[in-house]
Amino acid sequence: MAVTVEGVIENVNLNLLPPNQRQAILPFVNGNALTVRRRQDTPNTTAAQIKLDVFDHAAGTWTDNPAGLDNALAVLFPEPLHIEAMEDAVEDVGKFGAKNTIGLLLRQVLTKINAQNAAAVTAMRAALAEVAGHLNGDARMAELGEFEVDATNAIASFFPGLSLHLNFDTPAIDDLFKLSTITLSDGQGTQRPFASFGHGAQRSAHMALIKLLADLATTGGQNAVGTTVLLIDEPELYLHPQAIELLREALVLLSQQNFQVIFSTHSPLLIGRAHALSTLMIFKDGANGTVARQRLQNAATLLQQPNHHAEAVFSLQHSSYLLFSESILLVEGKTEQMLLPHLYQTIRGHTYAHNKGCIVPSAGSSALLPMRTILRAVGFAPKILADLDFAFKIAPFEGLLNPALQEIVDCKAWFAANAAAGGFVLDGGLPAKRDSQGNRSTVSVAEAYALMANAMPAEVAQIAALLQQHDIWVWPGGAIEAHLGIDKTDTARIGFLNTASQTGNLNHATTPGALAAVLHWMG
Template sequence: MHLSHVKVYNFKSIQELDISLGRYNPVVGYNNAGKSNFLRAISWLLKKSALPESCFHDPSKEAWVEGTVVGVSSAIHLLPENQQQQIEPFIISDQLTFRRIQKTPGTTASLVKLEVLDGSGNWRANPTGIDNALGTMLPEPVHIKAMDDAGDDVSKFAAKNTIGLLIKYALDLARANNQSAMQTVDASLAALGTHLNGQTRIPELTSLESSATQSLASLFSGIDVQIEIPPPSLDEIIKSTTIKLVEQGSNNPRAFADYGHGTQRTVQMALIQLLAKYASQVGSAGNNTVILIDEPELYLHPQAICSVAAALKDLSSGDFQIFFSTHSPMMVGADDAAETVVFWKCPQRGTTYRQKIASALSGISNSQHQTDVIYSLSHSSQWLFSEKPIIVEGKTERHLLPAVYFGATGKRLNQASASLIESAGSGGSIDIAKLFKNLGYTPKVVFDLDFAFKEAPSLNLISPADPNLNSCLQWFAANSSSLGFNLDCTGLPRKGGAMNPEKAYEQLAIALPTECRNIHNLFKPINIWLWPGGAIEAHLGIAKTNAARAQFAALAMAGGGVSHAADPQTLLDFSNWI
């Protein structure tokens, strides 16, 4: 069971939001995009409180957050029979839709209503028993904010914080695996009860009880005073649990709050990692605890960030639904990119988000092309943290273009909010570009010159009757024999000759520079860059070897600029085009 859909209305920077959810929900976006507000909205949906005016996007309107839960049948057994009867009329196709609504700012919590959608599509306000039933199936969330004191979550026990959940799981394991020890604890608590109220009662308590009865008799006879001190239960005892830290080599435990933010955050994330392990050992109960974390990577070493990401993913496979905002690509695995939510803030519409890759793929009809796109995007999640996706055909551009851009501008690509995506060939590049357009980006695509001849005409990106294109085809026909390259049935260079096709296109660019440049200029307005010299190496003036590419990149990244290239002006033009 988990939240499958959330709608947010008039909450902080969010005017209106309607978003599908999974069990594992990374949230990315630039600062002030509204990521934390989205997590707060989910927290408010599951944990009732009165919102101040600052939580209303428009104080003159009501604020509400709606959630749809799927798989309700897996958790309804947790409810007593009367609550099951109360909630069953609202379960439609194993789903339950409810919302938290506050009409005006500054009201009391009693005026914050819970409404449930009935089978007729009408909202029913506060049906009997529903709030308690939801609280059992969807307990209060664990909400860890970026700038909160980690001690509130770790150093002191609470029923729904990290340390509280860990102790609960530890005791559940003890009851299952170490019954004798738990029986000893229960027996000790029972013995404590006899010392307070039973046969072995502390004499001073009995004496106090007798003295109180005598004192009362002087004023009102016929009534005895009986003092009962209930023994504490184990659940009550563990509420006083605290955590202290002891540095290795020291015997002096120190309070958690005495350590710096880095240590506190590291311990906090380590315990969340441990929570994943304990949750898997205890097994499924059927309910769904939502964990909301703002920037879990704060203060953590890169290796620790990867470990925390893995732990959160593990938790999502059990009775936990995970939401976290992040600025770190290490928190989002490439295999999670398709379900990651990218938030941004629109001046007119407030916080909004880009369509998920998973749903945008439906715009690509060919299933093989979908597979190619997914494969290409699975190499990296860096594009989630940029605004300018640049799609390249292969590893050569992916390795060289960061150095070219740095040499030409003195800046790194990420400073231009750009990221490189390696496609599975020229056809895949176009599909990826279409996908990013569907997501609201303006992608740019980089091709070798041969794209204009092999792929572009069939994609209606250039007319087969283009005079520059035909001049080049005529040149191929006239020079193939003398230069030693073979032609296919369309009149284009193919493998098998003394000169390979890549070299043939380079020779074409040397022989007809104006025509090749005209073709290049034809594609620039539609965000496609063709290397007018044939391929990038022709402009760099290097051989097509890894050693030559590495040498050029090293010099450019060391501050050598691009003046050592064969055609520095085209490299500067390319960098400006980005």
């Protein structure tokens, strides 16, 4: 079976190529793009028999590989620097390689030596020329000539007329660098081979040198050649959290120079807040295999809404853990963010993260639905946990509840009838901190909703049930604090958690059943 792979190389930078290669491919560049294909016409062919064609837009046909195209592609797409997760760091750091980390670093050092230390370079070249003279020149060592005579005589007994000649390539300064190796010394000052240290020390030194490469690339300017592709699999392995932060900054610096940095990770510490929205998420799906989600930034741009869009983007940008989760719960309150993970473990016997879940706080209840819209667009199925006021202030205006729903009408009527006695004021028929005349409530908005929920339990239960059909849970008591039986203070929250930790249950809450219900609903 024949196999053909086609591709379009866009934004071709011909300035990266020498004149001869530039002229070879220039006739085939159309609109700054080059269309190429590789084809294997028959099975079991050698690599040399795999054909490379380029599309001639002027003629409208494929053309056999023009002279120089392979070399030009090698310049445009050089071999990447690949660092595997469990790779022996000694191979990349312990000794020189043309494309490994220490090789790239020493190349920078050599460039600096040539530019700044001409006297030393001249002296080294003179010394190497003297060495070359002892190997190949007039001062050639007599023992080498004697060996050639002995070897020629030995060959003559088998094949008369043949002579052996011993040749040595003239050494250069570059060759000395290629022979270099790396050792490390600890606090005792004793140098030891790189391989003799543990994996943690090796990986730390490895990633530190990548950071150094980033620093040198930043201070030294861009390379004259094209982009270097850096592939790193799980760079966080064996590193302390602080070291992971430093490594992330180094990789960002490299990406801003002539490096294309691609890494896979299972650590949210490697995803900075500035990059969470643009990170590409790869996951495995039972039906489709390995799948790439749409980037959050792309979805946020396409689904941009004038109202509360900025708050939604801000909240998602500060939640890199969601990139590694399958179940996402969006919450609006500090108490939920602080307590739910502990409450979940108390009731379920394991963490929410154990179920691949993640709790994402929002900048406010108005950002919850925009956040959900963005997450749904990239393939997540997030749930929302909100205070009861969400059902009155947000849901009716977003098509989740009918504003004329009898239960909503009845609850708003209760607010109107009991505002004065309850010590709260209304704005638009709902509790507010201050009404349109400037009058202030003597109780909080959350307390006003709690009073209504206590007086209208059947109506609130029906409203909550309707929202659950949309994967939205509102606290039937008004807010989580009403079910916990605590104030909205860190002292009260910590006290509740301490009691739960000591007893192993939530029986000290006002409504432990309601808490257990939402914790099981989370998934």
